[in-house]
Amino acid sequence: MERALFLSFALTAIVAALNVLWRRHPLHSALALLVVLGALTGLYILLGAYFLAVVQVIIYAGAILVLFLFVIMLLNIRAEEARLERRPIFRWLAVPFALLLGAEIVYLVRVFEENPIPSGTSIGVTEAVGRELFTTYLLPFEITSIVILIAILGAVVLARRG
Amino acid sequence: MTTIPISWYLAVAAVLFTIGTVTVFVKRNAIAMLLGIELMLNAANLTAVTFSSYFRELAGQILVFFVMVVAAAEAAVGLAIIVLLFRHRETLNVDEAQLLKL
Numbered sequence: 001m002e003r004a005l006f007l008s009f010a011l012t013a014i015v016a017a018l019n020v021l022w023r024r025h026p027l028h029s030a031l032a033l034l035v036v037l038g039a040l041t042g043l044y045i046l047l048g049a050y051f052l053a054v055v056q057v058i059i060y061a062g063a064i065l066v067l068f069l070f071v072i073m074l075l076n077i078r079a080e081e082a083r084l085e086r087r088p089i090f091r092w093l094a095v096p097f098a099l100l101l102g103a104e105i106v107y108l109v110r111v112f113e114e115n116p117i118p119s120g121t122s123i124g125v126t127e128a129v130g131r132e133l134f135t136t137y138l139l140p141f142e143i144t145s146i147v148i149l150i151a152i153l154g155a156v157v158l159a160r161r162g
Numbered sequence: 163m164t165t166i167p168i169s170w171y172l173a174v175a176a177v178l179f180t181i182g183t184v185t186v187f188v189k190r191n192a193i194a195m196l197l198g199i200e201l202m203l204n205a206a207n208l209t210a211v212t213f214s215s216y217f218r219e220l221a222g223q224i225l226v227f228f229v230m231v232v233a234a235a236e237a238a239v240g241l242a243i244i245v246l247l248f249r250h251r252e253t254l255n256v257d258e259a260q261l262l263k264l
Contacts, residue, residue, distance in 0.1 A: 006166050010174045017181040017201060026193040029185075033197050036178070040204055043171065047215040049223050059230050064200070064237045071241045072193060075248050101180055108176070109169040116165035117215050124215070124223050132220045133227070144231045151235030158242040 006046055013039035026077060030068045037061050048122025051129040171212040179205035192244050192254045196237065203233050 012035065019032035037060045044053040133141050182205060185198030207226045214222025247259055 003166060006170065010170070013174060014177055014181075017178050020197055020201060021181055021185045021188065026191055026197070029194050029197050033200060036201065036204065040208060043174070043208060044211055046166070047171070047211050049211045049215065049226075052211060052223055052226055055227065055230060059234060060200075060204075064234055067237055067241055068193065068197065071245060075245065075254070077191070077193070077248075077254055101176065105173045105176055108172055109167075112167060112169035112172065116167050117171075117212070122215075123218055123220055124211075128220060129223060129227070132224060137224050140228060144228060147231065147235050151238045155238045155242040158239070158246055161246065 002046065005042065009039045009042035009046070013043070027069070027072050030065060030072060033068075034061055034065050037065065044124075047117065047124070049124035050122065051124055051126045054126075168212060168216050172209060175205045175208040175212070178202075178208065190255050190257055192247065192256050192259075193241075195256065196240050196244070200233065200237070203229060 016032045016035035016039065020029045020036065023029045023032060037056060041053045041056045041061075044050075044056060179202050182198045182201030185201060186195050189195050189198065207229055210222040210226050210229075214220065214226075244254065248254055251259060253259075
């Protein structure tokens with residue numbers, strides 16, 4: 001059951017990620033990325049990171065991707081007309097890189113095959129994450145608010161300049 | 163109940179990261195390149211959550227939380243720059259935004 005869920009989420013994520021790559025219109029790519037984020041939410045739940053699963057939906061799917069969609073629709077852009085320029089050297093370079101990645105994944109699966117994720121009580125519940133966030137990591141957590149504030153200021157300043 | 167080996171999650175994360183990298187390299191549209199960066203960030207997040215669950219240590223999930231915050235800030239500023247670029251150049255093709263190149 002758990003493996004079936006994992007395989008369905010993983011396949012969904014990879015196929016949708018390939019769609020992000022293949023689609024020419026950025027709107028289609030953004031919607032495919034939404035599917036990737038949803039599948040990753042399922043994987044987070046399988047890993048027991050419940051808080052992160054909710055945050056993933058709220059922040060990534062709810063805020064960041066909606067921002068992308070707004071900008072794409074605001075700019076009224078067309079699909080990319082020209083495919084990438086065909087330099088044969090790059091196509092031949094792709095083969096060794098793909099082999100390298102494949103070998104790396106096979107090695108990884110071999111090495112960690114008998115290391116399953118420990119099941120049982122999950123550590124990523126909201127209470128535990130919140131406790132950790134507001135005790136051990138209080139200073140970094142406060143600094144993130146400054147980061148967000150600077151980002152807002154930067155976006156406003158850039159928008160006013162135009 | 164069968165459990166899932168840690169390597170399966172890592173393999174998925176590796177494939178997603180690679181697809182994100184290829185997206186950044188192949189696309190000429192600035193927004194599509196930002197989408198590729200988001201894909202890479204998510205793959206890295208999946209790795210962090212996997213090891214966090216494996217070692218039963220919360221630090222990895224806290225890290226992912228901070229990565230999400232930084233990704234939100236990056237998306238806001240990056241998209242503002244893209245809107246400015248479109249207003250000035252009427253294009254999103256990064257090959258045509260080469261003011262620094264003589």
